Amino acid sequence: MHIIANWKMNGTRASAKAWAETVSKSGAVQSKVNAVLCPPAVIIRDAASAAGSHLAIGAQDCHHEPKGAYTGELSAPMLQEEGASYVILGHSERRLFCHELCDLVNKKAVAASKAGLTPIICIGETLEEREKGETLSTIRRQLEYSLPKEVSDYIIAYEPVWAIGTGKTPTLENIAEVHATIEEVVRVHQLTGDTSTPVVYGGSVNPANAASILALPQVHGALVGGASLEAASFIAICEAASGVVS
Numbered sequence: 001m002h003i004i005a006n007w008k009m010n011g012t013r014a015s016a017k018a019w020a021e022t023v024s025k026s027g028a029v030q031s032k033v034n035a036v037l038c039p040p041a042v043i044i045r046d047a048a049s050a051a052g053s054h055l056a057i058g059a060q061d062c063h064h065e066p067k068g069a070y071t072g073e074l075s076a077p078m079l080q081e082e083g084a085s086y087v088i089l090g091h092s093e094r095r096l097f098c099h100e101l102c103d104l105v106n107k108k109a110v111a112a113s114k115a116g117l118t119p120i121i122c123i124g125e126t127l128e129e130r131e132k133g134e135t136l137s138t139i140r141r142q143l144e145y146s147l148p149k150e151v152s153d154y155i156i157a158y159e160p161v162w163a164i165g166t167g168k169t170p171t172l173e174n175i176a177e178v179h180a181t182i183e184e185v186v187r188v189h190q191l192t193g194d195t196s197t198p199v200v201y202g203g204s205v206n207p208a209n210a211a212s213i214l215a216l217p218q219v220h221g222a223l224v225g226g227a228s229l230e231a232a233s234f235i236a237i238c239e240a241a242s243g244v245v246s
Protein backbone atom coordinates (compact mmCIF):
# COMPACT_ATOMS: atom_id res chain seq x y z
CA MET A 1 0.00 0.00 0.00
CA HIS A 2 1.57 3.29 -1.15
CA ILE A 3 0.79 6.48 0.74
CA ILE A 4 2.31 9.38 -1.18
CA ALA A 5 2.59 12.95 0.06
CA ASN A 6 2.41 15.59 -2.67
CA TRP A 7 3.62 18.81 -1.10
CA LYS A 8 3.16 20.83 -4.32
CA MET A 9 4.83 24.26 -3.90
CA ASN A 10 4.87 24.11 -0.10
CA GLY A 11 7.42 23.46 2.61
CA THR A 12 10.91 24.50 3.61
CA ARG A 13 14.11 22.59 4.22
CA ALA A 14 13.51 22.72 7.95
CA SER A 15 9.90 21.55 7.70
CA ALA A 16 10.82 18.72 5.31
CA LYS A 17 13.59 17.48 7.61
CA ALA A 18 11.38 17.56 10.69
CA TRP A 19 8.52 15.88 8.79
CA ALA A 20 10.77 13.15 7.39
CA GLU A 21 12.25 12.39 10.80
CA THR A 22 8.83 12.21 12.48
CA VAL A 23 7.18 10.14 9.75
CA SER A 24 10.15 7.75 9.58
CA LYS A 25 9.59 6.89 13.24
CA SER A 26 5.92 6.01 12.79
CA GLY A 27 5.11 2.36 13.38
CA ALA A 28 2.73 2.21 10.39
CA VAL A 29 5.45 3.49 8.06
CA GLN A 30 8.04 1.12 9.47
CA SER A 31 5.87 -1.94 8.98
CA LYS A 32 3.21 -2.17 6.30
CA VAL A 33 3.03 1.06 4.33
CA ASN A 34 5.24 2.31 1.49
CA ALA A 35 5.42 5.99 2.42
CA VAL A 36 6.72 8.50 -0.13
CA LEU A 37 7.34 12.23 0.32
CA CYS A 38 7.34 14.36 -2.85
CA PRO A 39 8.57 17.80 -1.79
CA PRO A 40 9.66 20.63 -4.10
CA ALA A 41 12.77 19.54 -6.01
CA VAL A 42 15.12 21.90 -4.17
CA ILE A 43 14.27 20.17 -0.90
CA ILE A 44 14.69 16.57 -2.11
CA ARG A 45 18.25 16.17 -0.86
CA ASP A 46 17.46 17.44 2.63
CA ALA A 47 14.34 15.30 2.84
CA ALA A 48 16.27 12.24 1.65
CA SER A 49 19.02 12.72 4.19
CA ALA A 50 16.50 13.00 7.05
CA ALA A 51 14.37 10.04 5.89
CA GLY A 52 14.73 6.63 7.48
CA SER A 53 14.94 3.51 5.36
CA HIS A 54 11.13 3.15 5.24
CA LEU A 55 10.41 6.58 3.79
CA ALA A 56 11.12 7.11 0.09
CA ILE A 57 11.45 10.47 -1.63
CA GLY A 58 9.94 11.53 -4.94
CA ALA A 59 9.88 14.50 -7.29
CA GLN A 60 6.76 16.24 -8.65
CA ASP A 61 7.78 16.33 -12.31
CA CYS A 62 10.75 15.71 -14.60
CA HIS A 63 11.77 16.58 -18.15
CA HIS A 64 11.50 13.97 -20.88
CA GLU A 65 15.14 14.37 -21.96
CA PRO A 66 18.09 13.38 -19.75
CA LYS A 67 19.97 16.65 -20.47
CA GLY A 68 20.16 19.52 -22.92
CA ALA A 69 19.18 23.10 -23.70
CA TYR A 70 15.95 23.29 -21.68
CA THR A 71 16.23 26.35 -19.47
CA GLY A 72 14.65 25.95 -16.06
CA GLU A 73 14.00 22.22 -16.38
CA LEU A 74 15.19 19.27 -14.28
CA SER A 75 15.92 15.84 -15.71
CA ALA A 76 15.10 12.49 -14.19
CA PRO A 77 18.79 11.56 -13.67
CA MET A 78 19.32 14.85 -11.77
CA LEU A 79 16.39 14.12 -9.48
CA GLN A 80 17.60 10.59 -8.95
CA GLU A 81 21.03 11.92 -8.01
CA GLU A 82 19.41 14.21 -5.42
CA GLY A 83 17.79 11.24 -3.72
CA ALA A 84 14.45 10.73 -5.49
CA SER A 85 13.21 7.25 -6.30
CA TYR A 86 9.70 8.21 -7.50
CA VAL A 87 8.31 11.01 -9.65
CA ILE A 88 4.74 12.28 -9.99
CA LEU A 89 3.89 12.81 -13.66
CA GLY A 90 0.91 14.41 -15.39
CA HIS A 91 -0.63 15.84 -12.24
CA SER A 92 -3.78 17.75 -13.21
CA GLU A 93 -2.20 21.01 -12.06
CA ARG A 94 0.61 20.48 -14.59
CA ARG A 95 -1.87 19.42 -17.27
CA LEU A 96 -3.83 22.62 -16.56
CA PHE A 97 -1.18 25.26 -15.80
CA CYS A 98 1.68 23.91 -17.93
CA HIS A 99 -0.49 22.52 -20.76
CA GLU A 100 0.99 19.04 -20.45
CA LEU A 101 -0.70 16.49 -22.68
CA CYS A 102 -0.80 12.72 -22.39
CA ASP A 103 1.90 12.06 -25.01
CA LEU A 104 4.36 14.23 -23.06
CA VAL A 105 3.47 12.43 -19.82
CA ASN A 106 4.16 9.18 -21.67
CA LYS A 107 7.65 10.37 -22.73
CA LYS A 108 8.39 11.59 -19.22
CA ALA A 109 7.46 8.19 -17.80
CA VAL A 110 9.95 6.51 -20.14
CA ALA A 111 12.67 9.01 -19.15
CA ALA A 112 11.91 8.55 -15.46
CA SER A 113 12.03 4.81 -15.69
CA LYS A 114 15.36 4.89 -17.57
CA ALA A 115 16.79 6.95 -14.71
CA GLY A 116 15.58 4.43 -12.13
CA LEU A 117 12.61 6.47 -10.88
CA THR A 118 9.17 4.89 -10.47
CA PRO A 119 6.65 7.06 -12.34
CA ILE A 120 3.39 7.93 -10.56
CA ILE A 121 1.16 8.66 -13.55
CA CYS A 122 -1.86 10.84 -12.72
CA ILE A 123 -5.17 10.76 -14.55
CA GLY A 124 -8.66 11.98 -13.74
CA GLU A 125 -11.79 13.55 -15.14
CA THR A 126 -12.94 17.16 -14.79
CA LEU A 127 -16.31 18.03 -13.27
CA GLU A 128 -17.64 18.76 -16.75
CA GLU A 129 -16.57 15.34 -18.01
CA ARG A 130 -18.16 13.67 -15.00
CA GLU A 131 -21.44 15.56 -15.41
CA LYS A 132 -21.58 14.57 -19.07
CA GLY A 133 -21.18 10.92 -18.09
CA GLU A 134 -17.73 10.77 -19.66
CA THR A 135 -15.69 9.68 -16.64
CA LEU A 136 -14.79 6.20 -17.83
CA SER A 137 -14.17 7.22 -21.44
CA THR A 138 -11.89 10.04 -20.23
CA ILE A 139 -9.96 7.61 -18.04
CA ARG A 140 -9.60 5.11 -20.88
CA ARG A 141 -8.36 7.83 -23.27
CA GLN A 142 -5.86 9.25 -20.77
CA LEU A 143 -4.49 5.79 -20.04
CA GLU A 144 -4.19 4.91 -23.71
CA TYR A 145 -2.00 7.91 -24.43
CA SER A 146 -0.20 8.39 -21.09
CA LEU A 147 0.98 4.84 -20.43
CA PRO A 148 4.24 3.96 -22.15
CA LYS A 149 4.39 0.65 -23.98
CA GLU A 150 8.03 0.04 -23.09
CA VAL A 151 7.67 0.47 -19.32
CA SER A 152 5.52 -1.55 -16.94
CA ASP A 153 6.84 -0.57 -13.53
CA TYR A 154 4.70 2.43 -12.61
CA ILE A 155 1.96 3.51 -10.24
CA ILE A 156 -1.28 5.02 -11.50
CA ALA A 157 -2.96 7.74 -9.45
CA TYR A 158 -6.67 8.28 -10.11
CA GLU A 159 -7.35 11.88 -9.13
CA PRO A 160 -10.70 13.35 -10.16
CA VAL A 161 -9.80 16.99 -10.92
CA TRP A 162 -12.91 18.27 -9.10
CA ALA A 163 -11.91 16.39 -5.93
CA ILE A 164 -8.44 17.92 -5.62
CA GLY A 165 -8.23 20.41 -2.77
CA THR A 166 -12.02 20.80 -2.62
CA GLY A 167 -12.98 18.54 0.28
CA LYS A 168 -15.22 16.58 -2.13
CA THR A 169 -14.69 12.94 -3.01
CA PRO A 170 -16.52 10.55 -5.33
CA THR A 171 -18.68 7.87 -3.67
CA LEU A 172 -16.89 4.68 -2.74
CA GLU A 173 -18.82 2.93 -5.54
CA ASN A 174 -17.55 5.49 -8.04
CA ILE A 175 -13.96 5.08 -6.88
CA ALA A 176 -14.21 1.29 -7.05
CA GLU A 177 -15.71 1.45 -10.55
CA VAL A 178 -12.99 3.73 -11.94
CA HIS A 179 -10.19 1.72 -10.32
CA ALA A 180 -11.62 -1.51 -11.73
CA THR A 181 -11.67 0.10 -15.19
CA ILE A 182 -8.06 1.23 -14.78
CA GLU A 183 -7.00 -2.28 -13.79
CA GLU A 184 -8.73 -3.73 -16.82
CA VAL A 185 -7.12 -1.21 -19.22
CA VAL A 186 -3.67 -1.78 -17.72
CA ARG A 187 -4.00 -5.54 -18.07
CA VAL A 188 -4.79 -5.21 -21.76
CA HIS A 189 -2.14 -2.51 -22.28
CA GLN A 190 0.65 -4.52 -20.72
CA LEU A 191 -0.49 -7.75 -22.39
CA THR A 192 0.63 -9.56 -19.26
CA GLY A 193 -2.67 -10.52 -17.70
CA ASP A 194 -1.10 -9.57 -14.41
CA THR A 195 -2.63 -7.02 -12.04
CA SER A 196 0.37 -5.93 -10.05
CA THR A 197 0.30 -2.24 -11.10
CA PRO A 198 -0.70 -0.28 -7.99
CA VAL A 199 -3.63 2.09 -8.55
CA VAL A 200 -3.83 4.75 -5.86
CA TYR A 201 -6.63 7.27 -5.25
CA GLY A 202 -6.04 11.01 -4.78
CA GLY A 203 -8.32 13.98 -4.16
CA SER A 204 -9.24 15.28 -0.68
CA VAL A 205 -7.98 12.20 1.16
CA ASN A 206 -7.77 12.98 4.88
CA PRO A 207 -7.53 11.11 8.20
CA ALA A 208 -11.34 10.91 8.43
CA ASN A 209 -12.05 9.34 5.02
CA ALA A 210 -8.82 7.38 4.42
CA ALA A 211 -9.88 4.11 6.10
CA SER A 212 -13.05 3.69 4.03
CA ILE A 213 -11.37 4.59 0.72
CA LEU A 214 -8.31 2.42 1.38
CA ALA A 215 -10.48 -0.52 2.43
CA LEU A 216 -11.74 -0.83 -1.17
CA PRO A 217 -9.94 -3.83 -2.67
CA GLN A 218 -9.40 -1.92 -5.93
CA VAL A 219 -7.51 0.89 -4.11
CA HIS A 220 -3.82 0.29 -3.46
CA GLY A 221 -2.91 3.51 -1.72
CA ALA A 222 -3.40 7.26 -1.73
CA LEU A 223 -1.86 10.41 -3.17
CA VAL A 224 -2.38 13.08 -0.55
CA GLY A 225 -1.98 16.83 -0.99
CA GLY A 226 -3.29 19.17 1.71
CA ALA A 227 -3.55 16.54 4.44
CA SER A 228 0.07 15.48 3.89
CA LEU A 229 1.62 18.78 4.94
CA GLU A 230 1.34 18.06 8.67
CA ALA A 231 3.24 14.95 9.76
CA ALA A 232 0.48 14.02 12.24
CA SER A 233 -2.28 13.86 9.65
CA PHE A 234 -0.06 12.01 7.14
CA ILE A 235 0.78 9.46 9.86
CA ALA A 236 -2.93 9.10 10.68
CA ILE A 237 -3.56 8.23 7.00
CA CYS A 238 -0.68 5.72 7.07
CA GLU A 239 -2.20 4.16 10.20
CA ALA A 240 -5.56 3.87 8.43
CA ALA A 241 -3.72 2.20 5.55
CA SER A 242 -1.87 -0.22 7.78
CA GLY A 243 -5.21 -1.22 9.32
CA VAL A 244 -6.42 -2.56 5.97
CA VAL A 245 -3.18 -4.23 4.83
CA SER A 246 -3.14 -7.92 5.67
Ligand code: PGA
Binds near residue numbers: 203223
Ligand atom coordinates in the same frame (compact mmCIF):
# COMPACT_ATOMS: atom_id res chain seq x y z
P1 PGA B 1 -5.52 17.12 -2.11
O1 PGA B 1 -4.50 17.03 -3.37
O2 PGA B 1 -5.26 15.93 -1.24
O3 PGA B 1 -5.19 18.42 -1.45
O4 PGA B 1 -6.92 17.09 -2.68
C1 PGA B 1 -4.22 15.80 -3.96
C2 PGA B 1 -3.28 15.99 -5.13
O5 PGA B 1 -3.40 17.00 -5.83
O6 PGA B 1 -2.42 15.14 -5.38
